[in-house]
Amino acid sequence: MTSLVDQLIVLVMLINFAALGSGRLAVAIRAVAIQGVILGILPILVHSFSWHLVVITGGLILAKGIIIPWLLTGAIVRARISREMEPYLGYVPTLLIGAITTGLSFVFAARLPLAPEHQGLLFVPAAIATLLTGFIVLVTRRKAISQVIGYLMLENGIFLFGLLLTEAMPVMVEAGVLLDLIVGIFVMGIIINQISREFSSIDTSRLTTLRD
Template sequence: MSSFADQLLVLVLLINILILGTHRARVAIRAIALQGVVLGMMPLLIHPVQGHILLITLFVVLAKGVCIPWLLFGALSKIEFSEDLPPFLGYAGNVIAGAVATVMAFVFAARLPLAPHHQELLTVPAALATILAGFIALASRRKAINQVIGYLMLENGIFIFGLLLTEAMPLMVEAGALLDLIAGIFVMGIIINQIGREFSSIDTSRMTALREEE
């Protein structure tokens, strides 16, 4: 089971690179939805099947794989999104930065004093790499919708860390974290709609030109 879980974590890392390198928002949303479904299945592979593990799996798959992507597609359909705004590093630069961050995550994880049964898993390096990829997406993207996706990647990295403690974490802790995430997506969706309505664009770099009226 741990071998299959590691293979799924490799898929998560590849999805990180795909999101960093794609210029199509719909592709990025579908990719983050797939990543959410994959992560939702991880507790069943890492820990013994129990009642609260099944509930966490169901809740995460529905939230990350269905509800949040549906909200993002809904926001995308209501705004003008024809303009192509490359990231500050460029698409190739984003991919290279993501690859370097992944290598750094593996090097750093190898130096951590992990428990013996965690040292053979890819959980920690995959979590660190996903968090770093989320930071890269947040810092380099100029479209608000892509920054929301970067925020989701960041949260997914934190969720991977939580997989090591799933048996010790009560269900309500996981539910509370996901409810905070959904609330954050609602707020960011409102911001995206407002930016698109006021400026006919969701390029957040244009907000630097705002001035207070006297």
């Protein structure tokens, strides 16, 4: 079981690079959707079986793997965009930065004062790497939808780290985190819709030219 969990966590980190290196928004959305499904499966593999864990797992897979990607796909169809054009930083430099931050995540995680049962696990370095990858996507992409994808990856990193604390986290807190994510995505969806309705582009860099 531990081997399967490690393989899934490695897959999560590989998906980070897929999101960093792809200019096609549909590919990035699918990558984040697969990452969300994997994160939805992990709790039931890591912790002992319970019905509330099954409900949380089903909700996570439904939200992260189906509903949110479906909403984002609808947004790019309505906005009539398919690619992230002219990002602030090119894809090769972005991948190099992602590789460096992933390596540094392992170094930093090894220095953290973790509980003995958590030392040597891939959860912490993978969580830090996913957090940093989400931040890189947020600051290097122009399209609002790409930045939503970065926000999703940030949340995935937080969730991955939180898997170490799932047994101590009550159901309402878990549901609250998921609700915050869904509300955040809906807010971003409204913003994207308004930008595409009022302007000819959803390039967020053009918002700096707005004047009273």
